[in-house]
Amino acid sequence: GQNIDQPTEMTATEGAIVQINCTYQTSGFxxxxxxxxxxxxxxxxxxxxxxxxxxxxxxxxxxxxxxxxYSYLLLKELQMKDSASYLCAVAPRDSNYQLIWxxxxxxxxxx
Amino acid sequence: DAGVTQSPxxxxxxxxxxxxxxxxxxxGHDTVSWYQQALGQGPQFIFQYxxxxxxxxxxxxxxxxxxxxxxxxxxxxVNALLLGDSALYLCASSERAGLNNYxxxxxxxxxxxxx
Numbered sequence: 001g002q003n004i005d006q007p008t009e010m011t012a013t014e015g016a017i018v019q020i021n022c023t024y025q026t027s028g029f030x031x032x033x034x035x036x037x038x039x040x041x042x043x044x045x046x047x048x049x050x051x052x053x054x055x056x057x058x059x060x061x062x063x064x065x066x067x068x069x070y071s072y073l074l075l076k077e078l079q080m081k082d083s084a085s086y087l088c089a090v091a092p093r094d095s096n097y098q099l100i101w102x103x104x105x106x107x108x109x110x111x
Numbered sequence: 112d113a114g115v116t117q118s119p120x121x122x123x124x125x126x127x128x129x130x131x132x133x134x135x136x137x138x139g140h141d142t143v144s145w146y147q148q149a150l151g152q153g154p155q156f157i158f159q160y161x162x163x164x165x166x167x168x169x170x171x172x173x174x175x176x177x178x179x180x181x182x183x184x185x186x187x188x189v190n191a192l193l194l195g196d197s198a199l200y201l202c203a204s205s206e207r208a209g210l211n212n213y214x215x216x217x218x219x220x221x222x223x224x225x226x
């Protein structure tokens with residue numbers, strides 16, 4: 001079967017760094033996405049990894065290890081507006097048409 | 112630059128009724144995917160439309176059907192509504208031939224409540 005696991009909830013302090021992990025088991029692999037979703041809003045694209053390694057985009061970075069079926073999203077210099085759910089999604093090799101999604105990690109930022 | 116627009120924003124229906132949700136893709140996008148997102152869960156793929164045809168379908172019953180029009184806009188129809196159909200329905204658009212490295216652009220969703 002296909003499965004994506006993320007922690008349900010994490011708490012961090014404003015200004016700090018937090019790492020959100022994602023492990024996946026899918027029928028092939030064609031890329032991994034991270035999306036941010038504020039409560040009641042649509043998911044918005046954060047990052048895409050298809051090769052192993054770290055992709056950095058400002059305060060956000062995403063890492064992928066295909067051999068381990070593992071990714072993480074690193075958020076630096078946390079701001080209150082970063083309080084949201086962070087969704088990990090994988091594009092399986094046998095389908096270029098859909099994403100398999102994790103349930104999301106709710107990140108709570110405290111002052 | 113208009114993003115993905117969905118209508119209506121919120122909807123309340125009674126069990127057994129039928130509902131139609133609408134989506135206009137982002138300018139330049141020709142592929143529309145529909146997802147169902149239950150509270151506290153990740154989105155679940157319903158189906159995708161390209162060139163006015165259903166290209167792939169997720170694990171949803173035939174009560175869920177769709178359509179894509181020549182202008183790339185799309186409708187999602189759900190018949191014989193069940194309480195369990197209550198969810199946020201997301202429309203996502205992308206360029207042809209599947210996902211590029213920017214993934215989907217999502218609309219704000221339609222919150223469907225079945226009572």
